[in-house]
Amino acid sequence: MLILGIETSCDDTAASVVDTSNNKIQVLSNIRKSQGQHQKYGGVVPEIAGRVHQKNIFSVVKEALTEAKKDWNDIDAIACTQTPGLQAALLVGTSTASFLSLLHNKPLISIDHIFGHISSCSLDRVTADIKLPALVLTVSGGHTSMYLWEEGTRTQLLGKTLDDAAGEAFDKTARMLGLGYPGGPNVEIRAKNGNPKGFDLPYIYLSKESLDFSFSGLKSAISRITQAETLSNSQIDDLCASFQHVMSRILTTKVQRALDKYPQVKQFHFVGGVSANQQIRTELETLCQKKKIDMLTVKSLSYCTDNAAMIAGSAYWYLQENPNIAQIKFLNPQAKHISNN
Ligand code: KG4
Ligand code: ZN
Numbered sequence: 001m002l003i004l005g006i007e008t009s010c011d012d013t014a015a016s017v018v019d020t021s022n023n024k025i026q027v028l029s030n031i032r033k034s035q036g037q038h039q040k041y042g043g044v045v046p047e048i049a050g051r052v053h054q055k056n057i058f059s060v061v062k063e064a065l066t067e068a069k070k071d072w073n074d075i076d077a078i079a080c081t082q083t084p085g086l087q088a089a090l091l092v093g094t095s096t097a098s099f100l101s102l103l104h105n106k107p108l109i110s111i112d113h114i115f116g117h118i119s120s121c122s123l124d125r126v127t128a129d130i131k132l133p134a135l136v137l138t139v140s141g142g143h144t145s146m147y148l149w150e151e152g153t154r155t156q157l158l159g160k161t162l163d164d165a166a167g168e169a170f171d172k173t174a175r176m177l178g179l180g181y182p183g184g185p186n187v188e189i190r191a192k193n194g195n196p197k198g199f200d201l202p203y204i205y206l207s208k209e210s211l212d213f214s215f216s217g218l219k220s221a222i223s224r225i226t227q228a229e230t231l232s233n234s235q236i237d238d239l240c241a242s243f244q245h246v247m248s249r250i251l252t253t254k255v256q257r258a259l260d261k262y263p264q265v266k267q268f269h270f271v272g273g274v275s276a277n278q279q280i281r282t283e284l285e286t287l288c289q290k291k292k293i294d295m296l297t298v299k300s301l302s303y304c305t306d307n308a309a310m311i312a313g314s315a316y317w318y319l320q321e322n323p324n325i326a327q328i329k330f331l332n333p334q335a336k337h338i339s340n341n
Contacts, residue, residue, distance in 0.1 A: 006096060025125065080097035081311050115155065118136050199243075
């Protein structure tokens with residue numbers, strides 16, 4: 001089946017064409033247009049996001065079809081993010097998808113954005129490579145959560161950040177050190193030359209069994225250090241290395257706790273922008289080898305940020321549960337706060 005995916009839950013207008021035939025979820029195109037308009041406000045302004053989505057959505061959909069070398073006759077269904085997200089932003093995606101579905105007589109599939117992230121390791125893989133139940137750690141600028149992906153689209157939230165997301169902590173640390181945005185890659189580069197024991201930073205594990213995360217104490221510790229003195233270049237390297245080391249230990253410890261608590265887990269998936277970090281990857285890989293659990297990361301980093309390939313790809317899992325999609329319906333957006341999910 002060929003699925004056209006549409007994603008407009010926050011500030012990225014995205015469309016993608018995915019082929020789910022032969023039990024493989026193959027991404028044929030993945031177009032994303034980010035909105036720079038919010039920068040001066042220090043956060044996403046829903047009203048502006050909606051208007052910019054409206055301006056871009058049709059050209060983004062057209063580009064997704066062109067890049068995939070497909071036209072409307074080839075498309076079997078439209079998958080669109082219905083929840084969670086900003087109401088004004090979701091409304092553009094859902095009403096465009098509903099309109100296109102009526103115009104071209106294609107069934108509509110409603111997708112949960114969070115499930116899109118959870119299932120993103122299945123993109124560009126044969127579906128038999130996904131072994132469920134899987135433990136999924138999703139770590140980005142807006143999300144830090146652990147899920148048990150049980151079967152089909154059934155998932156269970158095991159833990160989430162109580163304050164900042166891990167990527168946000170990387171970005172704020174980089175900002176305090178004058179390293180620019182996005183902070184993660186810059187902190188990682190500086191950490192390569194630093195001493196991970198150079199600074200004594202707090203390891204916040206919460207209670208003994210907790211699978212939740214908290215990074216605000218780590219951020220405050222960095223802030224106190226940067227305010228107390230002007231750091232030399234080698235001290236900045238050490239602080240980056242120490243920060244990355246703490247972050248890596250915390251994430252790995254939480255994954256270890258979850259693997260101990262859920263012995264039925266067959267695979268571990270590490271997704272989100274922070275999964276690009278080599279040190280964190282290596283530490284998680286070592287843990288998985290010890291536990292004899294297979295570890296997967298996404299095939300392309302473009303599947304980490306908000307994107308429509310993960311929305312179109314999710315349709316495969318929805319269709320496994322509910323293959324009867326002949327009925328056309330109008331999708332109403334269901335706004336919910338998206339961060340920290
Ligand atoms: O998933 P993502 O691309 O986008 C959203 O958050 O929507 O994640 C971006 C986050 C940023 O906070 C960025 O600093 C972080 O991922 N990141 C990294 C690395 N590359 C990106 N963090 C640590 N190490 C990296 N190499
Ligand atoms: Zn997201």
